[in-house]
Amino acid sequence: MTTTESTLSEERLLEVSDLEKHFPIKQGFLKKEVGQILAVDGVNFHINEGETLGLVGESGCGKTTTARCILRAVDPTNGQILFRTREDEVVDIARLKGAELKKIRSEIQMIFQDPFSSLNPRMTLLDTIGEPLLLNNIGSKDDREQRVAELLEMVGLRPEYMRRFPHAFSGGQRQRIGIARALALNPKLVVADEPVSALDVSVQAQVLNLMADLQEELGLTYLFVAHDLSVVKHISDRVAVMYVGKLVEMAPTDDLFSTPKHPYTAALLSAVPEPDPRTKSERIILQGEVANPADPPSGCYFHPRCSYATEQCKSETPVLQEITDGHYVSCHRAEELILDGVLAE
Amino acid sequence: MMSSDQPILEVKNLETHFPLDEGTVVAVNGASFEVMPGKTLGIVGESGCGKSVAARSIMRILDKPGEIVGGEILFRRNMGEDSEEVVDIASMNTNSAEIKSIRGGEIAYVFQEPMTSFSPVHTIGNQIIETIRLHQDISKEGAREVAIHALNAVGIPLADRRLNDYSFQLSGGLRQRAMIAMTLVSNPTILIADEPTTALDVTNQAQLLELMSELQSDNGMAIVLITHDLGVIAEMADHVSVMYLGEVVESAPVDDIFHNPQHPYTKALLKSIPKIRSNSSERLASISGTVPHPYDRPKGCAFGPRCDFFMPGRCDASIPALQEVGPVHQVSCFLYDEGD
Numbered sequence: 001m002t003t004t005e006s007t008l009s010e011e012r013l014l015e016v017s018d019l020e021k022h023f024p025i026k027q028g029f030l031k032k033e034v035g036q037i038l039a040v041d042g043v044n045f046h047i048n049e050g051e052t053l054g055l056v057g058e059s060g061c062g063k064t065t066t067a068r069c070i071l072r073a074v075d076p077t078n079g080q081i082l083f084r085t086r087e088d089e090v091v092d093i094a095r096l097k098g099a100e101l102k103k104i105r106s107e108i109q110m111i112f113q114d115p116f117s118s119l120n121p122r123m124t125l126l127d128t129i130g131e132p133l134l135l136n137n138i139g140s141k142d143d144r145e146q147r148v149a150e151l152l153e154m155v156g157l158r159p160e161y162m163r164r165f166p167h168a169f170s171g172g173q174r175q176r177i178g179i180a181r182a183l184a185l186n187p188k189l190v191v192a193d194e195p196v197s198a199l200d201v202s203v204q205a206q207v208l209n210l211m212a213d214l215q216e217e218l219g220l221t222y223l224f225v226a227h228d229l230s231v232v233k234h235i236s237d238r239v240a241v242m243y244v245g246k247l248v249e250m251a252p253t254d255d256l257f258s259t260p261k262h263p264y265t266a267a268l269l270s271a272v273p274e275p276d277p278r279t280k281s282e283r284i285i286l287q288g289e290v291a292n293p294a295d296p297p298s299g300c301y302f303h304p305r306c307s308y309a310t311e312q313c314k315s316e317t318p319v320l321q322e323i324t325d326g327h328y329v330s331c332h333r334a335e336e337l338i339l340d341g342v343l344a345e
Numbered sequence: 346m347m348s349s350d351q352p353i354l355e356v357k358n359l360e361t362h363f364p365l366d367e368g369t370v371v372a373v374n375g376a377s378f379e380v381m382p383g384k385t386l387g388i389v390g391e392s393g394c395g396k397s398v399a400a401r402s403i404m405r406i407l408d409k410p411g412e413i414v415g416g417e418i419l420f421r422r423n424m425g426e427d428s429e430e431v432v433d434i435a436s437m438n439t440n441s442a443e444i445k446s447i448r449g450g451e452i453a454y455v456f457q458e459p460m461t462s463f464s465p466v467h468t469i470g471n472q473i474i475e476t477i478r479l480h481q482d483i484s485k486e487g488a489r490e491v492a493i494h495a496l497n498a499v500g501i502p503l504a505d506r507r508l509n510d511y512s513f514q515l516s517g518g519l520r521q522r523a524m525i526a527m528t529l530v531s532n533p534t535i536l537i538a539d540e541p542t543t544a545l546d547v548t549n550q551a552q553l554l555e556l557m558s559e560l561q562s563d564n565g566m567a568i569v570l571i572t573h574d575l576g577v578i579a580e581m582a583d584h585v586s587v588m589y590l591g592e593v594v595e596s597a598p599v600d601d602i603f604h605n606p607q608h609p610y611t612k613a614l615l616k617s618i619p620k621i622r623s624n625s626s627e628r629l630a631s632i633s634g635t636v637p638h639p640y641d642r643p644k645g646c647a648f649g650p651r652c653d654f655f656m657p658g659r660c661d662a663s664i665p666a667l668q669e670v671g672p673v674h675q676v677s678c679f680l681y682d683e684g685d
Contacts, residue, residue, distance in 0.1 A: 018482060033533060052525065054348055058546035058547070058548060058549075059546055101635055105669075152631075155501070168637075170635040171473070171635075172635055173635070175636045189424075199636075200391040200572060200573070200620055200636065201391060201575070201617060202391060202613070202631070202632040202635075202636070203631075203632075203635055204617070204629065205629035205631035205632070206631040206632075206633075207618040208619070208629055209628060209629055209631055212628070227546065227547070229621055230576075230618070230620055230621045231619050233621055233652060234619035234623075234629065235619075235620065244637075257621070266545055267548060268547060268553075269621070271547040271548045271550065271551035272576065273550075273551075273576030273577050273579060273580040274576055274577055274580075274604065274621060275575040275576045275577060275578070275579045275615070275618060276603055276604075276620075277579045277580075277582075277599045277600050277603055277605070278600070278604070279622070283551055283555065285551055285552055285555055286418050286442060286548045286551075286552070289518060289519070290516075290546075291515055301610070332393070342622050343619050343622065
């Protein structure tokens with residue numbers, strides 16, 4: 001096993017450092033590389049055992065690519081992803097190959113966004129949920145059936161349904177099937193990429209409650225990738241905010257929402273329409289568009305849209321630093337700015 | 346000028362059906378709502394509740410084989426010189442000259458997905474100019490000026506150059522702005538926006554909602570805002586109609602919907618959404634079950650099987666009618682029946 005020298009402090013399950021993923025832009029007949037999209041551009045964060053880290057940002061900010069790097073669905077360009085395995089070994093996921101990688105895959109599982117396209121319409125629930133077991137040669141046929149029944153019950157579906165096909169189920173039920181499949185191998189870390197954004201509001205609550213129950217029951221750790229800040233606030237212990245491939249802020253949930261330190265986080269929070277006509281908050285309307293990750297601005301990537309930007313912001317790239325206990329920000333002016341958050345009622 | 350205390354658009358008992366081989370899908374089942382001039386009506390509901398079909402019925406742009414089988418859509422047309430005329434859109438031929446002059450003219454429509462609602466093989470400019478010349482007798486150069494003006498009005502930078510762009514060259518936010526610009530050129534009295542911000546990020550959504558409010562106060566148009574997002578409704582709407590399975594179950598001023606909801610569905614829906622200002626550790630109150638398939642809609646009240654206040658023998662026997670429970674506040678639920 002390629003146990004790296006790097007250490008992982010006791011309570012941490014995963015630590016991502018300087019993660020980068022660049023996609024080449026190819027053009028012409030010879031597919032000449034003409035540039036690179038810096039989808040993930042030096043990201044640092046950690047997840048503690050048993051907690052939920054919410055990863056938020058707008059489309060194109062690299063949150064999904066970050067999640068896919070952790071799953072090794074894509075190979076990171078640079079950086080380290082330390083992970084504590086079941087045997088309490090620390091491995092660097094970014095560098096694993098072959099059999100070692102396959103072994104780790106059973107410990108990190110994914111819940112997908114779209115419950116309609118992520119399930120194979122030609123496979124019964126038994127096949128879909130039992131497939132991870134089959135691939136890892138776990139148990140006999142009867143054992144697998146029993147495990148699938150157990151999993152279905154765990155996610156609130158009737159075990160009798162296991163011979164049915166996905167088309168017979170609604171969006172919310174399909175998402176439960178996806179969750180059951182993700183849990184089949186008893187993973188330690190579950191990466192959920194927008195798990196409720198395709199669901200109706202009345203069903204969204206059911207799935208969020210289910211995920212919270214399962215976490216408590218099985219001691220799961222979640223990386224919850226989403227764009228809906230209300231949902232993220234509800235489910236996360238800590239929240240990390242991304243903007244154009246970089247992490248701009250990370251803090252415990254209540255801290256981040258009540259006292260954001262990065263101007264982008266503050267703008268993002270103020271943009272969320274509150275479902276109450278009596279609290280029309282002061283909006284920070286950001287000017288312009290999200291920067292192009294193939295040609296990011298100089299200095300701080302947010303400076304062209306930031307109303308607090310100074311000359312320093314245009315030339316120097318800020319680094320992520322811990323300014324108060326557990327509150328990380330990458331902004332030159334983090335110490336002096338006092339920004340409005342959303343206060344709990 | 347039109348009197349402002351009379352609705353500009355009145356939808357009465359609208360029924361829209363989709364006869365398919367497997368059976369008839371009753372997409373809109375006797376929905377009624379009113380649009381007041383210069384105000385915003387929010388129509389909120391989950392997927393499959395018929396909110397988009399109701400809006401498309403008003404425009405008469407239903408996908409085949411959808412058809413309006415009952416009800417009226419009364420539109421108060423301003424004929425200039427203080428004269429008005431009330432026409433029933435529901436009874437018009439979908440290809441008549443009359444509906445064509447209303448569609449895209451007096452009533453404009455903003456689609457959810459701006460990527461698919463613009464043609465990818467024509468420039469944005471050509472598409473806007475075509476719209477202008479369909480409704481106004483104006484030269485190409487004149488129409489181009491109007492188009493540039495409209496793009497400027499919605500805050501698109503370098504409007505004269507953007508006219509030559511194709512829709513795929515614009516970002517999602519800009520594309521939706523261009524869509525709104527296209528609807529504005531004909532000075533609509535009603536703008537129907539069907540999930541206008543669903544495909545956008547929150548910061549773009551905030552920009553677009555602000556733009557729509559500004560345009561409304563400048564032009565005085567009425568907006569019908571269709572969305573599943575209660576936050577957007579709270580922000581924008583003056584009056585709200587809540588739909589469930591093709592029916593309007595509650596209709597009230599926006600403040601009443603959020604602070605004095607009456608229908609069990611509205612109450613449950615409000616409790617089930619996570620709020621950014623609430624205590625994060627609270628468990629969400631979820632609504633059991635799922636929205637039924639329109640083929641097998643439950644007997645009686647459509648929400649009955651998921652309702653906490655279900656009364657056997659009553660709720661599953663007949664469909665409750667929309668009734669007044671307060672000034673301009675209507676609910677369709679047997680809990681509020683006079684007879685009790």
